[in-house]
Amino acid sequence: MIKNVLTDIGGIGIYGVISICLFFAVFTGSLFLSLRMKKSVADRIGALPLNDGQPVVKGVIHE
Numbered sequence: 001m002i003k004n005v006l007t008d009i010g011g012i013g014i015y016g017v018i019s020i021c022l023f024f025a026v027f028t029g030s031l032f033l034s035l036r037m038k039k040s041v042a043d044r045i046g047a048l049p050l051n052d053g054q055p056v057v058k059g060v061i062h063e
Contacts, residue, residue: 034042
């Protein structure tokens with residue numbers, strides 16, 4: 001039934017192309033931004049889930 005509904009809609013094939021283009025654009029943009037990011041910013045963002053209010057110092061474990 002759903003197949004018949006979708007085949008009756010004109011121009012439905014373009015939605016697949018649009019979704020692939022959007023996925024590629026978002027993926028490329030996120031890859032570009034992550035490669036341009038400074039290492040210090042990446043380290044700070046990487047430590048956010050584990051941040052307990054202590055300053056982030058590389059190589060030091062806070063107990």
